[in-house]
Each structure stands twice: as structure tokens, then as C-alpha cells.
Amino acid sequence: MKIIRLDTYGAKLVLFVYLLAIGLSYFYTIVYKVYNGDFISKDVLFSNHILLLIAILTALPYLFVYKLYKRYRKKELQDCLPMEFNIMLLRNITWGLLLLSIILLLTGYGQMGTSTGIDGSILSYFRAAVSKLLVRPWVIAFLLLSQKRKNIIITTILFLIQSLLAHSLGGCFQLFLILLLRLGDNFINIVKRYFVFILIILLTFPAIISFAYDFRAQLRENEMSEETKTDIIFGKLCGRISSFSNSAYILQNSLQVAYDSKDIPFFFYFYDTLRFWGYRHEFGSIGSYVETAIKHSKMEYNQTMPGVLGIFAISFIKSPYTFIFNLLYTVFLMLMIFKLVRKIFPNASNIAFLLIIGFCTSGDISELSNSIYTLIIMWFILSLSNKVLWKKRKSVFYIQ
Numbered sequence: 525m526k527i528i529r530l531d532t533y534g535a536k537l538v539l540f541v542y543l544l545a546i547g548l549s550y551f552y553t554i555v556y557k558v559y560n561g562d563f564i565s566k567d568v569l570f571s572n573h574i575l576l577l578i579a580i581l582t583a584l585p586y587l588f589v590y591k592l593y594k595r596y597r598k599k600e601l602q603d604c605l606p607m608e609f610n611i612m613l614l615r616n617i618t619w620g621l622l623l624l625s626i627i628l629l630l631t632g633y634g635q636m637g638t639s640t641g642i643d644g645s646i647l648s649y650f651r652a653a654v655s656k657l658l659v660r661p662w663v664i665a666f667l668l669l670s671q672k673r674k675n676i677i678i679t680t681i682l683f684l685i686q687s688l689l690a691h692s693l694g695g696c697f698q699l700f701l702i703l704l705l706r707l708g709d710n711f712i713n714i715v716k717r718y719f720v721f722i723l724i725i726l727l728t729f730p731a732i733i734s735f736a737y738d739f740r741a742q743l744r745e746n747e748m749s750e751e752t753k754t755d756i757i758f759g760k761l762c763g764r765i766s767s768f769s770n771s772a773y774i775l776q777n778s779l780q781v782a783y784d785s786k787d788i789p790f791f792f793y794f795y796d797t798l799r800f801w802g803y804r805h806e807f808g809s810i811g812s813y814v815e816t817a818i819k820h821s822k823m824e825y826n827q828t829m830p831g832v833l834g835i836f837a838i839s840f841i842k843s844p845y846t847f848i849f850n851l852l853y854t855v856f857l858m859l860m861i862f863k864l865v866r867k868i869f870p871n872a873s874n875i876a877f878l879l880i881i882g883f884c885t886s887g888d889i890s891e892l893s894n895s896i897y898t899l900i901i902m903w904f905i906l907s908l909s910n911k912v913l914w915k916k917r918k919s920v921f922y923i924q
Contacts, residue, residue: 534708535593535877538701542586542881545765550579552758553769561763562819562828563773564755570776578775578833582768585832585884589858589877596862597873611666613909615675618662622682625659629689656800659686660698661898664878665869667702693740697765701881705874730757737761767831767885770814774834777818781841784817788842793835793850797857797893810835811888829886850889857892864899868906 552560553575559566568575663683670676680699687695707714715722725732730753737756763769774781781788788807789795795805807813811827819828830838832854839847858880865879866872883891 531708532590532594532597533711534705534874535590535597537704537707537711538877538881539586539590541701541704542765542885543583545762546579546583546768548758548762549766549768550575552762553772559763559769559773560759561766561769563769564759564763566769566773568772568776570772575772578772579768582766582771582831582833586881589880589884592858592862592880593873593877596866596876600866600871600873610906610909611669613906614662614666615670615679617905618659618666618679619682621657621659621662622679622686624657625686626682626689629686656897657901658894658898659683661875661879661895661902664698664702665875665902667699668706668871668874668878669869691740693736696736698878698882701878705878733757733761765885767829767834767887770829770887771831771833771837774814774818774830775837778837778841780817781838784813785842788813788838790843790846791849792842792846793839793853793889796889799890800894800897809888809890810838827888829888831887832884833887835887835889854889854892857889857896860896861892861899864896864903868899868903 549560553568554572557568558564559568570578663679667676667679670679683695683699687693687698704711734753734756737760789805792805792807792810795803795807796809798805799809809827810830814830814834815821815826815828821828835850836847839850861879862873862876865876869875879895880892883889
């Protein structure tokens with residue numbers, strides 16, 4: 525009987541980052557008695573024991589996704605089916621989408637906190653159509669599959685430019701997770717080999733993060749409310765990676781949610797998955813609800829992530845049936861991503877894992893549905909290319 529070694533070390537590193545952020549966020553709240561992240565400086569009314577329970581519940585979705593990953597990774601290694609895949613086509617499409625996105629962002633379209641609506645002009649329709657071709661899944665797939673250093677470097681630079689032009693640091697974090705997943709078992713060897721360099725980075729890490737957030741604040745033309753490096757690292761960074769404070773604050777304001785429950789649609793989570801196609805329910809998105817009703821912000825185009833626990837809390841307050849529907853719907857979309865990616869790419873479980881794990885922080889179901897829509901587009905384009913356009917090309921990636 526052949527023994528298959530299940531190499532999940534890279535995924536464990538990614539999981540550790542999120543769980544560490546949850547743990548540090550929890551300790552930040554019990555020490556300073558205020559929340560971090562989107563609700564930084566908001567007073568904590570829960571006891572430490574309740575906060576610990578919330579932290580554990582916040583971690584459960586990440587652990588569930590990791591369990592799914594292990595299951596599909598094992599199946600992937602057991603089947604070990606040969607796959608013909610055109611890595612050059614994937615590269616060309618990824619670069620093309622990145623360049624298109626960069627051009628649009630240079631015009632101000634798609635930047636954080638700006639409107640992406642259609643004003644009736646041909647240009648607005650074109651921009652809206654291009655914005656539907658989400659670049660993140662393409663970047664994740666290519667960077668996890670490509671073996672050429674030059675292509676990886678170019679893609680990384682383009683993705684960083686695209687992220688910064690969008691006034692976001694999310695691209696930097698996404699690249700960090702991709703790096704961890706690619707390193708896998710080699711992580712320890714890399715740490716040993718470059719120990720001094722890594723130590724210097726760790727020692728200067730607070731200054732680096734402080735500079736990064738200050739730079740982002742300048743891009744967004746606003747000021748940071750966090751003054752100390754402790755607030756920036758534990759209050760800002762950990763709060764953005766973890767949804768602990770968001771979920772806790774929503775639970776803390778459950779009476780407000782109960783009061784608003786009559787206005788929250790039964791299928792609010794399902795409606796959020798239709799925004800990709802231009803459907804807008806009068807309720808708006810759940811992210812905008814949290815931004816306005818829970819956070820009491822007047823930023824018109826901003827949204828605040830509720831986190832998976834926050835979503836399920838809102839769902840249960842609305843109705844136990846809404847909770848059950850949203851839970852099953854979420855699991856269904858996760859499973860669909862794993863199955864779809866497996867039909868398109870080699871090394872599929874790693875790609876699916878990164879496409880899903882971020883959702884556990886945001887709780888934004890459109891992250892899952894938009895990934896599915898993009899995967900279907902990928903499947904169509906790459907399948908068509910294999911059959912028609914690229915039959916005689918040699919730049920094909922084989923995996924056994």
C-alpha cells in the first residue's frame with residue numbers, strides 16, 4: 525500500500541497567521557478594555573470569559589476551512605491525475621488584467637471609498653465590465669503555479685502597484701500568504717538560512733507597519749487615529765487580519781440588530797452574492813448595514829466587515845431559519861470553490877484554500893460568490909484555449 529505524505533505545512537502557516545491575529549486581538553481587548561480593528565477605541569462591555577468564547581468561535585471558521593483543505597488535498601494526492609495546463613496563457617491573462625486594472629485605477633476608478641457605478645456613458649459600462657474580471661483569483665493561481673522567478677517577480681510588482689493604487693494594503697498581505705503557502709516545509713530551512721535578515725525585519729517590523737499605514741492614510745487623504753506603535757500593530761494590523769472585534773462588537777450591539785431585524789431581508793446573504801451582476805436590494809449589503817447601523821459611520825461608499833461570526837449572529841437574531849440557510853449556503857459555496865478549482869488547475873487545493881480563507885475574516889459572502897463567477901470564466905477561457913487556440917504550443921505545464 526502506497527503511503528501518501530500530506531504536505532499541509534504551508535496551509536498551517538497561513539492558518540497560524542490568522543489564529544495569531546485572533547489571539548493578539550483578544551489580549552488587546554482584555555488589556556486595554558477597548559476593541560481593535562474597525563471598532564478601535566470602542567469600549568468593551570463583555571467579561572473576559574465571554575470575550576474568550578467569542579475568540580474561540582471566531583477561530584472555528586478558519587479551522588473548518590483548513591479541515592476542508594486537508595480533505596481535498598489528500599484526495600488530490602491520492603488521485604494524482606496527470607493534467608495538461610497552459611501556464612503561459614494564465615500568465616498573459618493575469619498580466620493583462622493587472623495592467624487593465626492599473627490603468628483604471630490611475631483614472632481614479634475603483635479606488636477605496638469611491639463609487640463604481642454606471643453613469644450612462646460608454647466608458648462607465650466598459651469600466652464596470654472590466655471591474656467584473658476580478659484579478660485576485662488569477663494572481664493567486666498564477667503565483668502558486670508558476671515556477672519561473674522572472675514571471676513571479678513581474679506579477680508580484682504589478683499586483684503591488686495595483687493594490688497601492690487602490691489605496692489598499694491587502695495585496696501586500698495576500699502576497700505574504702502566497703509566500704507562506706509556497707514555502708511550505710522549506711519555511712524552517714529559510715528561517716535558518718536567513719536568520720539574521722529575518723531578525724532585522726522582525727525588529728523593525730513595528731516601524732515598517734507604521735510607515736505602511738501612514739503611507740496608506742496619505743493615499744486616502746486622511747489621518748491615522750492610532751498614535752502608538754502598539755495601537756498600529758495590535759489595534760490596527762491584528763484587527764484587520766482578525767474579525768474578532770467586529771464580531772464581538774456586533775454581539776455587544778445585538779439589541780440594535782434585533783431592533784433592525786424587521787428591515788433585514790430573510791435572504792440578505794443571498795442578495796449579496798447577486799451584486800456581481802448589478803442587482804442591488806433596497807436593504808443594501810450587510811457590510812454597509814454594519815458600517816451605518818452598528819459603526820454609525822456616514823461614509824457613503826464604505827463597508828465594514830462583520831466577520832463570519834458576526835454574520836451568523838445577525839442571521840440568528842433575524843431568524844433561526846435565516847441562520848440555517850446562511851450556514852448551509854456558505855458551506856455550499858466553499859465546497860463549490862474546491863470542486864471548481866480542482867477541475868481547472870493542478871495544485872488546486874492550495875489555490876482554493878487561499879481563495880476562501882480570507883472570507884473567514886470579512887464574512888462577505890460575495891468574496892466566495894465572486895470567486896466562483898471568476899472560476900467559471902477561467903474554466904471557460906482555459907478550456908477553450910486548450911481545445912482551439914493552444915493545441916500546438918509547447919508552453920504547457922504538465923503535472924503528474
